[in-house]
Amino acid sequence: MKRRNFVTRTALGSLSMLIGTDIVFGNTMPKDYNPLALQDPDPFKMFNKDRGMEVLNDKPWNIEAKAHLLDDKITPNTSMFLRNNGLIPENIDASTWTLTIDGESVSKSKTYSLADLKTKFPQYTYQLTLECGGNGRSEFDPPAKGNQWTVGAVSCANWTGIRLRDLLDDVGINNDAVYIGYHAADVHLSRDPKKEPISRGAPMPKVMQDETLIAFKMNGEDIPLAHGYPLRLVAGGWPASVSGKWINRISVRNIIHDGTKMTGTAYRVPCNPVAPGEKVKDEDMCIIESMPVKSLITYPKTGATIKDGKVLNIRGHAWAGELEILKMEYSIDFGATWKTCNLEKPANRLAWQHFTAEVSFPKKGYYEVWAKATDSMGISQPMLLPGWNPKGYLNNACHRIAIKVV
Amino acid sequence: MDEHTKFKQRAKAIYQMLLGIFGLFAVAAFTILFLMLNPDLLKKSGPQVEEMEYTTVPKEDDFDKIENGIHVRTGLVDAEGLMTVVNNCTNCHSAKLVTQNRMNEERWITTIRWMQETQNLWDLGPNEKIIVNYLVSNYPPEKKGRRENLKDIEWYDLN
Numbered sequence: 001m002k003r004r005n006f007v008t009r010t011a012l013g014s015l016s017m018l019i020g021t022d023i024v025f026g027n028t029m030p031k032d033y034n035p036l037a038l039q040d041p042d043p044f045k046m047f048n049k050d051r052g053m054e055v056l057n058d059k060p061w062n063i064e065a066k067a068h069l070l071d072d073k074i075t076p077n078t079s080m081f082l083r084n085n086g087l088i089p090e091n092i093d094a095s096t097w098t099l100t101i102d103g104e105s106v107s108k109s110k111t112y113s114l115a116d117l118k119t120k121f122p123q124y125t126y127q128l129t130l131e132c133g134g135n136g137r138s139e140f141d142p143p144a145k146g147n148q149w150t151v152g153a154v155s156c157a158n159w160t161g162i163r164l165r166d167l168l169d170d171v172g173i174n175n176d177a178v179y180i181g182y183h184a185a186d187v188h189l190s191r192d193p194k195k196e197p198i199s200r201g202a203p204m205p206k207v208m209q210d211e212t213l214i215a216f217k218m219n220g221e222d223i224p225l226a227h228g229y230p231l232r233l234v235a236g237g238w239p240a241s242v243s244g245k246w247i248n249r250i251s252v253r254n255i256i257h258d259g260t261k262m263t264g265t266a267y268r269v270p271c272n273p274v275a276p277g278e279k280v281k282d283e284d285m286c287i288i289e290s291m292p293v294k295s296l297i298t299y300p301k302t303g304a305t306i307k308d309g310k311v312l313n314i315r316g317h318a319w320a321g322e323l324e325i326l327k328m329e330y331s332i333d334f335g336a337t338w339k340t341c342n343l344e345k346p347a348n349r350l351a352w353q354h355f356t357a358e359v360s361f362p363k364k365g366y367y368e369v370w371a372k373a374t375d376s377m378g379i380s381q382p383m384l385l386p387g388w389n390p391k392g393y394l395n396n397a398c399h400r401i402a403i404k405v406v
Numbered sequence: 407m408d409e410h411t412k413f414k415q416r417a418k419a420i421y422q423m424l425l426g427i428f429g430l431f432a433v434a435a436f437t438i439l440f441l442m443l444n445p446d447l448l449k450k451s452g453p454q455v456e457e458m459e460y461t462t463v464p465k466e467d468d469f470d471k472i473e474n475g476i477h478v479r480t481g482l483v484d485a486e487g488l489m490t491v492v493n494n495c496t497n498c499h500s501a502k503l504v505t506q507n508r509m510n511e512e513r514w515i516t517t518i519r520w521m522q523e524t525q526n527l528w529d530l531g532p533n534e535k536i537i538v539n540y541l542v543s544n545y546p547p548e549k550k551g552r553r554e555n556l557k558d559i560e561w562y563d564l565n
Contacts, residue, residue: 141550145517188526302556303562304563397553401556404561
């Protein structure tokens with residue numbers, strides 16, 4: 001023990017040298033305390049996330065929620081999944097931030113300050129469902145490359161901003177406009193300034209929707225840095241990668257936008273169905289637009305043990321891209337029989353809908369509660385994995401939780 | 407006294423002096439060692455700080471520590487080719503992007519090509535074979551079928 005003290009003293013000396021300054025009170029530094037300069041960044045503190053969230057990747061940061069963390073009707077930042085393709089920009093100065101509208105299909109490009117955007121256009125607030133195109137990727141067989149999202153890469157927060165349509169009207173766009181593409185301040189992983197981590201967009205009909213916003217507020221406050229402060233495109237119901245973060249430029253294109261992650265296999269699925277593991281040529285891959293029908297049981301958390309004879313109250317959310325949910329059902333016998341859930345109308349178009357049900361179990365034992373949503377086109381969630389695709393997108397298979405009745 | 411006796415006396419004097427010096431050295435060395443082992447003796451007496459256990463700061467050689475077959479710093483499996491993978495594959499992205507994926511040889515190579523074409527990954531040269539072998543041996547595809555059983559359920563009482 002004494003010899004260890006000596007080692008500590010010597011080490012403290014070299015530690016001070018490493019940090020470049022004396023560690024005051026270093027000789028009374030308690031065990032188990034690491035000086036801040038040597039600590040790993042704590043993502044939960046750094047991004048204000050619930051400690052139950054799952055870090056899939058720390059460079060770039062990718063963090064997902066678990067089903068039970070998404071129980072709120074309006075998703076708070078603490079349980080909102082975090083998806084990054086590059087490095088989060090540093091030293092953002094909102095007072096000098098500008099948004100430029102350019103591209104082949106504007107007659108003259110125009111630049112706006114944040115104050116311009118906030119004062120010159122009417123503001124709207126919508127609750128919008130944002131789901132990562134790769135949510136559920138972890139279940140595909142053969143496995144698909146990328147972050148192995150399970151169920152938690154979805155959120156539905158309130159977004160406040162101006163309509164992209166109003167902004168484009170102010171700039172004036174030509175009739176040949178086909179697509180918009182966003183450009184943003186995030187940094188490529190290789191730190192190559194010539195490379196954009198991601199530059200996606202949407203076709204004009206989506207751009208012109210009431211709910212497609214250039215947002216500067218999330219849940220009534222400045223957008224958190226990791227979610228796109230100070231300016232974010234929000235296009236609910238489509239893969240969340242359309243909703244570009246930290247945007248400083250929007251190009252109005254006379255072709256389908258060809259920015260990073262618009263081409264090749266990124267955010268695309270085979271135009272025609274393929275067998276699991278089949279090779280698909282780039283030209284046979286089609287861009288994902290509206291996300292498919294899906295739902296999540298957010299209460300109770302999976303693994304609940306209840307007393308025999310007790311009724312279990314379940315609840316959750318359902319969403320269907322551009323469409324509405326018409327029916328919500330649950331099954332406790334692996335789909336042999338289905339019972340209907342109570343279903344609320346959405347707060348607005350493109351917002352998820354809440355459901356509840358009272359579930360009774362006939363006898364003791366192990367059960368799974370499966371949830372199945374049906375959209376306004378009559379399309380339901382599959383119980384098995386939907387069509388395999390090379391990049392593992394659009395897994396909307398039924399969510400289920402385990403319950404034991406004792 | 408003849409020359410011989412004189413010489414003998416001088417030699418004896420030198421011998422005694424050396425003995426004295428070595429003695430002093432020995433005492434000094436002992437004292438220093440003792441103080442090194444008991445540094446508290448040098449502390450001024452006064453209000454004693456509560457005795458606490460001090461922790462050692464990780465030394466440089468712990469940087470690539472392996473625990474239970476896992477390279478602690480990256481989470482990668484400790485196997486042949488580990489450091490080649492660490493040095494080539496964790497500069498741009500996290501090792502978590504490797505450890506959460508499962509691919510066969512062809513698809514790991516395709517992934518490397520994609521990174522070389524679009525993500526500024528360098529030519530791996532002879533290291534490519536080492537890296538691909540490591541990935542295929544330690545992160546091969548797993549069969550999951552159309553739907554897996556629910557696993558890792560943490561049971562709790564719901565009142």
